Amino acid sequence: MELDQIAEEIILSKGATPAFKGYRGFPATLCISINEEVVHGIPNQRRLKEGDIVSLDVGANLNGYFGDGAITLPVGEVDQTAQRLLEVTERALYIGIEEARVGNRLFDISYAIQTWVESHGFSVVRDFVGHGIGMALHEDPQIPNFGVPHQGPRLERGMVFALEPMVNEGTYEVKILSDGWTVVTTDGKRSAHFEHTIAITDGVPEILSEL
Numbered sequence: 244m245e246l247d248q249i250a251e252e253i254i255l256s257k258g259a260t261p262a263f264k265g266y267r268g269f270p271a272t273l274c275i276s277i278n279e280e281v282v283h284g285i286p287n288q289r290r291l292k293e294g295d296i297v298s299l300d301v302g303a304n305l306n307g308y309f310g311d312g313a314i315t316l317p318v319g320e321v322d323q324t325a326q327r328l329l330e331v332t333e334r335a336l337y338i339g340i341e342e343a344r345v346g347n348r349l350f351d352i353s354y355a356i357q358t359w360v361e362s363h364g365f366s367v368v369r370d371f372v373g374h375g376i377g378m379a380l381h382e383d384p385q386i387p388n389f390g391v392p393h394q395g396p397r398l399e400r401g402m403v404f405a406l407e408p409m410v411n412e413g414t415y416e417v418k419i420l421s422d423g424w425t426v427v428t429t430d431g432k433r434s435a436h437f438e439h440t441i442a443i444t445d446g447v448p449e450i451l452s453e454l
Contacts, residue, residue: 247273247286254303262302262309262380274300281409281417281426281434282371293319298436309380311405312452313438331363332410332435339406340441343448349395356408357389366415376405398443407438
């Protein structure tokens, strides 16, 4: 909850508004998902501890335009598998971004992410995907992190996407908890999540959410 309050203060101080707070009834500024939680975790009084991995997902609306980004961070020292999960997931995001070029097909992004992740023994979540973004938080098209290459619409200059690999240590299967929001892995193993908002240009994709 302390992290959530900090994020909200920063967003408001810049003249923006939190994109998630109130969205379909979501009660907070950040989605905070810990260990086996995949996405959409609700901030609470839980204390973070050494060895946790924590996904922070944040969105903002500035002057009618939305941005969306996520990162998964280690708390103190984490075990070797957790560290590898973070590294593989973050790299998967950038591999997807590299495919976001004029003339490619949408699922070229999906296939590149899936191939990389599965080659390292992890799995990509099927039930939640990336998306277009702009004057609404979620716009078409949906952008899965799995798929067959050379399929889907052609990518064009000016398209803006939120790419967000969600990668599980074990099975890709997930479920939603009784709070109606928090998504967890069905096997209780850990999950990582990285996301950037990107714009497709005539050359290299532009990352709009880079710090």
